[in-house]
Amino acid sequence: MVLFLIASGLSLIFGVTRVVNFAHGSFYMLAAYLAYTLAGALPLGGASFYVAVALAALAVGAVGTLVEIVLLRRVYRAPELYQLLLTFALVLVVSDVVKLVWGSENKTGPSAPGLTGAVRVAGQLVPTYDLALIALGPCVAAALWWLFYRTRWGVLIRAATLDREMVALLGVDQARLFTGVFALGSLLAGLAGALQLPRVALTTVMDAAIITEAFVVVVVGGMGSVPGALLAAVVIGVIDAFGVLLLPRASLVLTFVVMAAVLVVRPWGLMGRPEAQGRSAGGTIIAGREVAVPRALIVGLAALLLAIPPLLPTFYVWVLVEILAFALFAASLHLLMGTGGMVSFGHAAAFGMGAYGAALLVRWATAPMLLALAAAPLAAAATAVVIGFFCVRLSSIYFAMLTLAFAQIAYAIAHQWYDVTGGDNGLLGIWPARWLASPVRYYYLALAASGAGLAVLAVAGRAPFGLTLRAARDHPRRAEAVGIDVRAHQWLAFVVAGFFGGLAGGIFVFLKGSVFPESLAVAVSVEPLVMVLLGGVQSLAGAPVGAALYKLLDTVVTRYTEYWQLVLGVILVAIVLVFPRGILGTLGARGRG
Amino acid sequence: MSPRRTLVALAAVVVLGAAALGAAQTTIRIGEINSFSGIGAPFTGPYWNGVQLAIDEVNARGGVLGKKLDVLKRDDKGQPAEAVKHAQELVASEQVVLIAGTFLSNVGLAVSDWAKQNKTLFVAAEPLTEALTWSKGHDHVVRVRPNTYEQGRMLAEKAGKLKYTKWATIGPNYEYGKRAWETFRDRMKELKPDVQVVEERWPALGKIDAGIEVGAILAKNPEALYVSLFGSDWITFVREAKKRGLFDRMFVVGILLGEPEYIDPLGLEAPEGMLVTGYPWYDIAAPAHKDFVARFTKKYDKNPVLGSLVGYITYLSIVDAIRKAGSTETDKLVAAFRGLKVDTPIGPISYRASDGQSTMGAWVGTTKLDAKRGVGIVVNHEYVPGDNVLPSDDEVKKLRSGS
Numbered sequence: 001m002v003l004f005l006i007a008s009g010l011s012l013i014f015g016v017t018r019v020v021n022f023a024h025g026s027f028y029m030l031a032a033y034l035a036y037t038l039a040g041a042l043p044l045g046g047a048s049f050y051v052a053v054a055l056a057a058l059a060v061g062a063v064g065t066l067v068e069i070v071l072l073r074r075v076y077r078a079p080e081l082y083q084l085l086l087t088f089a090l091v092l093v094v095s096d097v098v099k100l101v102w103g104s105e106n107k108t109g110p111s112a113p114g115l116t117g118a119v120r121v122a123g124q125l126v127p128t129y130d131l132a133l134i135a136l137g138p139c140v141a142a143a144l145w146w147l148f149y150r151t152r153w154g155v156l157i158r159a160a161t162l163d164r165e166m167v168a169l170l171g172v173d174q175a176r177l178f179t180g181v182f183a184l185g186s187l188l189a190g191l192a193g194a195l196q197l198p199r200v201a202l203t204t205v206m207d208a209a210i211i212t213e214a215f216v217v218v219v220v221g222g223m224g225s226v227p228g229a230l231l232a233a234v235v236i237g238v239i240d241a242f243g244v245l246l247l248p249r250a251s252l253v254l255t256f257v258v259m260a261a262v263l264v265v266r267p268w269g270l271m272g273r274p275e276a277q278g279r280s281a282g283g284t285i286i287a288g289r290e291v292a293v294p295r296a297l298i299v300g301l302a303a304l305l306l307a308i309p310p311l312l313p314t315f316y317v318w319v320l321v322e323i324l325a326f327a328l329f330a331a332s333l334h335l336l337m338g339t340g341g342m343v344s345f346g347h348a349a350a351f352g353m354g355a356y357g358a359a360l361l362v363r364w365a366t367a368p369m370l371l372a373l374a375a376a377p378l379a380a381a382a383t384a385v386v387i388g389f390f391c392v393r394l395s396s397i398y399f400a401m402l403t404l405a406f407a408q409i410a411y412a413i414a415h416q417w418y419d420v421t422g423g424d425n426g427l428l429g430i431w432p433a434r435w436l437a438s439p440v441r442y443y444y445l446a447l448a449a450s451g452a453g454l455a456v457l458a459v460a461g462r463a464p465f466g467l468t469l470r471a472a473r474d475h476p477r478r479a480e481a482v483g484i485d486v487r488a489h490q491w492l493a494f495v496v497a498g499f500f501g502g503l504a505g506g507i508f509v510f511l512k513g514s515v516f517p518e519s520l521a522v523a524v525s526v527e528p529l530v531m532v533l534l535g536g537v538q539s540l541a542g543a544p545v546g547a548a549l550y551k552l553l554d555t556v557v558t559r560y561t562e563y564w565q566l567v568l569g570v571i572l573v574a575i576v577l578v579f580p581r582g583i584l585g586t587l588g589a590r591g592r593g
Numbered sequence: 594m595s596p597r598r599t600l601v602a603l604a605a606v607v608v609l610g611a612a613a614l615g616a617a618q619t620t621i622r623i624g625e626i627n628s629f630s631g632i633g634a635p636f637t638g639p640y641w642n643g644v645q646l647a648i649d650e651v652n653a654r655g656g657v658l659g660k661k662l663d664v665l666k667r668d669d670k671g672q673p674a675e676a677v678k679h680a681q682e683l684v685a686s687e688q689v690v691l692i693a694g695t696f697l698s699n700v701g702l703a704v705s706d707w708a709k710q711n712k713t714l715f716v717a718a719e720p721l722t723e724a725l726t727w728s729k730g731h732d733h734v735v736r737v738r739p740n741t742y743e744q745g746r747m748l749a750e751k752a753g754k755l756k757y758t759k760w761a762t763i764g765p766n767y768e769y770g771k772r773a774w775e776t777f778r779d780r781m782k783e784l785k786p787d788v789q790v791v792e793e794r795w796p797a798l799g800k801i802d803a804g805i806e807v808g809a810i811l812a813k814n815p816e817a818l819y820v821s822l823f824g825s826d827w828i829t830f831v832r833e834a835k836k837r838g839l840f841d842r843m844f845v846v847g848i849l850l851g852e853p854e855y856i857d858p859l860g861l862e863a864p865e866g867m868l869v870t871g872y873p874w875y876d877i878a879a880p881a882h883k884d885f886v887a888r889f890t891k892k893y894d895k896n897p898v899l900g901s902l903v904g905y906i907t908y909l910s911i912v913d914a915i916r917k918a919g920s921t922e923t924d925k926l927v928a929a930f931r932g933l934k935v936d937t938p939i940g941p942i943s944y945r946a947s948d949g950q951s952t953m954g955a956w957v958g959t960t961k962l963d964a965k966r967g968v969g970i971v972v973n974h975e976y977v978p979g980d981n982v983l984p985s986d987d988e989v990k991k992l993r994s995g996s
Binding site for chain 1: 859
């Protein structure tokens with residue numbers, strides 16, 4: 001039921017504001033820690049715990065409100081995806097704030113006074129606290145139902161979920177509506193977090209543990225649907241319970257398999273409705289004109305990249321190689337999300353499959369390094385053919401979440417298939433051939449591969465293929481009406497993006513010498529997303545700019561402080577506020593303006 | 594940024610880098626890579642305290658080879674690829690003489706493989722995987738802490754003397770959990786051929802559904818349970834297990850679970866009567882150790898945990914190796930570590946020539962609540978040196994030829 005609480009808040013926020021709120025898990029974590037401190041500090045005896053839960057939920061609701069007013073409101077006019085970047089920055093900040101205030105040691109919260117025992121239900125001992133939570137779920141659902149169906153505010157919320165442009169046209173103050181929704185959503189996340197105190201350990205990574213699962217529940221239920229979230233939370237809970245018993249080794253991915261199955265059958269979730277418009281996870285990408293980067297600048301930069309490495313200290317050469325890999329990785333994602341309007345939360349699948357494809361060839365076929373590197377994009381593209389087949393049938397957040405599901409399934413396979421992939425101990429000894437092993441030589445190989453990939457992506461974006469993708473992105477129905485096979489084009493784009501994402505993974509694996517399931521993790525999917533947005537989603541050139549900026553910031557900040565998340569998060573917030581359309585997007589808009 | 598400005602900026606980087614290179618080295622630099630953020634964060638802070646204590650003491654005595662030690666600390670964020678990046682930086686830009694640290698097994702393996710490729714010495718502090726020194730072992734890696742195999746075996750030697758034959762296990766769905774169990778189980782079957790396994794549970798790391806897991810274990814009615822959960826999974830499991838009376842119904846063995854890292858956060862919710870490996874810092878009689886605890890507590894105003902001791906011993910070992918080598922050249926350090934003897938607060942340990950594994954042991958004992966301090970402690974404990982449970986040099990040779 002805790003899952004229902006957090007998911008309903010998330011669903012509500014997305015439904016109305018279209019903000020993909022990565023920070024929702026952070027609110028949950030923050031409330032848990034706040035309640036922990038309050039429960040220990042309040043002098044109310046047995047009631048302390050319950051008062052602490054309520055206070056923590058309210059406090060986090062207030063924090064959410066503040067975030068909406070102070071930060072999100074400033075970027076509503078930017079393409080909606082930029083709010084995602086902002087919430088990602090918040091995740092980083094909150095994580096380190098919690099670490100600073102409460103320390104990183106695990107903590108055990110108090111039990112709920114009066115609800116510490118267990119009763120026998122159908123032969124099984126069930127803790128009374130769990131029963132109380134189960135009872136609380138429908139109560140909260142009923143309260144929300146009353147709010148949505150019996151108050152004017154609720155009517156507006158429902159209307160905005162269906163068609164918020166129309167609501168705005170009717171003269172409803174959107175800003176206040178959004179603030180209210182954000183407050184309520186954060187409050188629900190806070191309540192969920194605080195109520196976990198008697199059940200789980202407090203850790204500084206509990207935000208990441210809950211957020212993906214909450215998204216799964218939201219998507220299975222249908223974005224914006226609170227009854228859907230309730231139904232999905234129950235369904236996922238039950239399937240999890242049986243799955244853990246029947247297929248224990250599949251417990252890593254069970255929820256994702258369920259989600260994939262639901263989305264293939266019901267592309268809008270169990271109780272969701274097709275959206276009035278919009279294709280990408282964060283709503284439509286208002287593309288405008290592509291920002292033109294002067295050719296002289298590109299040529300100059302290329303010359304610099306060719307000339308400078310032998311003069312650089314070794315470590316900076318390694319950093320440049322990493323940037324090159326991620327520039328290509330981000331650019332391949334740009335083809336999907338920028339040109340194609342398909343935001344993927346699972347692009348790590350391409351990167352990881354490329355890395356594993358090369359590593360497996362080296363490990364099991366002792367393939368020469370260049371052959372293995374060449375196989376990386378092919379392995380990723382082959383995977384993308386399969387994943388794309390299912391995913392391009394969906395749109396918006398459902399597309400994004402299905403890609404995430406497939407990436408998670410790939411992660412689980414890499415993690416579990418010990419005999420082949422080495423499981424969590426990974427594959428070691430994947431180093432470049434001897435004649436390419438020196439940093440500068442490997443750099444030139446990476447530069448050639450990444451440069452060629454970027455060039456092909458640039459050409460593809462301007463070719464009829466890219467233009468067709470844009471047509472399909474901006475108006476799928478009209479595109480179909482003029483005889484374009486939208487799905488086929490999107491599928492092809494998915495495969496091409498997979499191919500170059502895989503090449504990036506190949507470059508990366510020989511840089512690091514080893515590969516682990518982490519290369520398929522959610523964080524690896526989020527990184528290129530952040531890079532593309534940082535650079536500017538309007539133009540392919542934004543991807544390498546974002547990659548370079550992000551990697552350099554990360555490298556420098558991590559080098560000097562343990563609290564890199566806090567520093568990096570604050571810098572990202574500042575960048576988003578100053579460049580609300582990404583670096584190139586904002587510069588381009590200013591240039592034209 | 595215009596190309597010209599970029600060029601100027603890059604040129605500045607080059608000049609600064611060269612200047613740093615040119616500066617005379619008056620200290621011995623050591624690179625420390627560890628998971629100061631992410632999943633390892635709860636355990637690496639106290640480890641770092643131990644490292645600093647060792648470094649401060651050594652430097653106060655004038656350092657080693659007439660130079661002071663300078664430890665450069667980098668955060669791998671719990672990611673192997675990130676750790677490799679730091680290794681590249683520390684060796685290429687900072688000229689560290691060796692790399693030390695790491696907590697997570699996969700990070701340890703990634704750094705170890707990098708060290709092998711780049712002929713740099715890696716002194717692994719805490720990663721537990723056996724692969725590090727055996728199947729993936731090489732000349733350029735040594736490890737301080739007793740590995741999964743050793744600790745599983747220590748527990749089996751004790752548990753094998755008890756009456757229980759019907760066993761179940763629960764552990765994280767990771768190599769660590771699997772190997773912790775397999776080593777224990779295999780030794781148990783040697784000691785007690787009638788041991789049978791009625792249930793194995795492998796919840797995903799960090800995502801345990803504890804209520805369901807407890808129910809599944811209770812349903813099979815085992816006489817004893819072997820647990821390799823740790824961190825937040827273990828806390829969550831304890832809470833659900835207590836509500837359902839699991840600890841009253843079976844004998845529980847827990848690998849690592851007597852370490853303050855894992856038992857302290859539970860406070861008075863820690864289960865009593867468990868057979869565990871741990872670190873009873875409050876109850877080790879050796880004067881050298883008492884003194885270590887006093888110095889640690891004085892400096893940090895908190896008690897040491899096992900990681901603190903490991904951090905301290907790791908850097909003591911590094912200092913002794915440099916002294917023995919009389920040099921900071923990698924080849925000489927590698928040679929010095931083979932068979933190196935180190936006097937530690939818990940007595941002498943040595944680094945085996947065959948695999949680089951230290952002979953540091955662990956304490957095996959029974960958990961009990963200490964109402965005064967408000968935490969669980971380990972009583973009736975016995976220190977088992979690594980030598981008692983480590984495989985012979987011949988067996989190591991076989992293990993290492995596998996890859």
